[in-house]
Structures are given as structure tokens and as C-alpha cells.
Amino acid sequence: MTVNIIDPHLHFFDLSRGEYHWLKTQNPPFWPDKALIQKDFRVEELNDSLQASDKIKLAGFVHIEAGFDNAKPWRELEYIDSFACQNNRTVASIDLLAAPEQFQKTLQRLRQHKSLIGTRHILDEQAATILSDQNSQLNFANLNKTKDFIFELQLSLADESAINVMPLLTQTISKNSQLKFIINHAGFPPKNINSHAWQIWQQYISELANYPNVFIKCSGWEMTDRHYAMLWFTQVTRYCLDAFSSQRVMLASNFPLCLLAAEIGNKLNHKSYVGYWQDILESSVIEQCSKNEKNALLYSNALRIYQLANSQTE
Numbered sequence: 001m002t003v004n005i006i007d008p009h010l011h012f013f014d015l016s017r018g019e020y021h022w023l024k025t026q027n028p029p030f031w032p033d034k035a036l037i038q039k040d041f042r043v044e045e046l047n048d049s050l051q052a053s054d055k056i057k058l059a060g061f062v063h064i065e066a067g068f069d070n071a072k073p074w075r076e077l078e079y080i081d082s083f084a085c086q087n088n089r090t091v092a093s094i095d096l097l098a099a100p101e102q103f104q105k106t107l108q109r110l111r112q113h114k115s116l117i118g119t120r121h122i123l124d125e126q127a128a129t130i131l132s133d134q135n136s137q138l139n140f141a142n143l144n145k146t147k148d149f150i151f152e153l154q155l156s157l158a159d160e161s162a163i164n165v166m167p168l169l170t171q172t173i174s175k176n177s178q179l180k181f182i183i184n185h186a187g188f189p190p191k192n193i194n195s196h197a198w199q200i201w202q203q204y205i206s207e208l209a210n211y212p213n214v215f216i217k218c219s220g221w222e223m224t225d226r227h228y229a230m231l232w233f234t235q236v237t238r239y240c241l242d243a244f245s246s247q248r249v250m251l252a253s254n255f256p257l258c259l260l261a262a263e264i265g266n267k268l269n270h271k272s273y274v275g276y277w278q279d280i281l282e283s284s285v286i287e288q289c290s291k292n293e294k295n296a297l298l299y300s301n302a303l304r305i306y307q308l309a310n311s312q313t314e
Contacts, residue, residue: 118150
């Protein structure tokens, strides 16, 4: 039986068209394995990978901005919109710190593209500075005016500094109740589940789950540990499900970065896109899900939240 998936967090690269400042060797992040992803990644590569399996069908995807041209973020949407016959959405880069007039002009230009569903300004270590900025708060209010629009939240919820960020973040979420906030990469849970950082992560995941306009994507495991174990994946995903329920959790790949995961024994085979999803489908947390829960995590939640076309067949 073929499983339909919608991948709500992946990136395509075209190095001849985009800038990709972060992918260049001389720029951070200084990963020793960065060379493995310093090349083009196109949708055709995913389709070729999936053809090796008759168990998985990519029924849609959400391209998350990848630094194509952050000064002119509409150029990345032009690139994604050039894809033929694909069921997709795009989350564009936008500068929350821009003057509101400039922010509005950029947003209007982004909205001209059919695939646009949301925006992202990576918060990470600058979260407190960005969220406390007056322009930022005015710009969030602007995003909040658009029905069913999305803002992607990328920051660590396991860092001690999150104690200063959380009041700003929850206030922003509460004030902009029409805007959907989607936590990227499960908030970067720590590798050690017996650590204080794990307790911090659990606390803030549970706190954010109290807001009905907050959702979470479980992906980006390789960002914490290139040699992560599927047991850890299961523990993180299970906690997210317990906090958010199966209706507000999505599983995603973070392609092509998921290809950086190294093998542990014979279990992790993330040298291919289909290998990543095969490991997910064989995980204990998915095997323990009901049919409806499994469909929600892999397909229907992303379909609903990102407003994709329903291409699922029985």
C-alpha cells in the first residue's frame, strides 16, 4: 500500500540563480560536511528517489526559504513558481526589523505569487532582540491581517536564554491570534533526554501548545546530531504529540539537510530522501499511531495548515 505524504519543510537550491550566502564555504555555518549540500537540489531529484520505492508518494510539499536572495525575497518565489505541475506552497524570507512601510511593500510583492503561504525571519540567537523591536511588532500586526497566513518560528527552545525570549514570544502569539505560528524543527530538542536542557525544552513546548494558533513540525534532527538515533526521534515526536495532539503536529524532512545524517548500524539510511521517510514509517511512534493519526502526521495536517490541494486517493 502506498503512503501519501506532504513534506511541509524542505528546500530546493539552484546555485546558478540564487545567492545562498550561508552555503558558501567561507561563510558560517562552518560545518565540516557542508560540501555535501553545496550543489543544486531540484524536485526531480526527489521524484527519482521516490521511484525506487512503491510505498511512498510525494503528494505535495512546502518550500521554506533557503537564502536564495534575502534582499529581494520575491526572486525565490519566482523560482519555485517556475516548477511545473507541482502541488506546493512557499514560505518566503522577510525582514521583521524593516520599517513598516518597506515591510508592507515587500509583503505586497510577495503576495503576487500563487505559492506564498507564509514568511520566515530566522530568530535563533537574535530572538529576544527581534521580538522586542517596535518595527517587528508592527510588522507582526501586519501579517496578522491576512487570513490563514503563517509565520515560521525557528529558534531553540532548549537554551537557557529562552527564559528571556518566552514572555516576548507568547505575548506576540497572543496578540496576533489570526496568524498561525509554526515551530520549526521541533524547537531544536537537545540530544540528552536526561539533561536540564531537555526539561527546559519540555516546559516551553508545553507552554506554546496552550495557544491554538501554534503548530509544530518535527524535523531537522541532523541539526542537533548527525548520528541521531530513531529512539530519540520517537521520544521527541511522542512528547510533541502529547503536548499538541495529533492535529497540530507535522512530520517533515528538512531536505536536503536530512541527507547529512550518518548511518548508525543498518538503521539510518538517510543517504536518500526515500530512506529518510522509510525510517520514519518504520519508527515505533508511527507504528503505534492509528490510521487517522498517521495520516494526520504525514499528510492531512500539512494539507489543511498550508492550504494545499487534496491529491490523496484511497
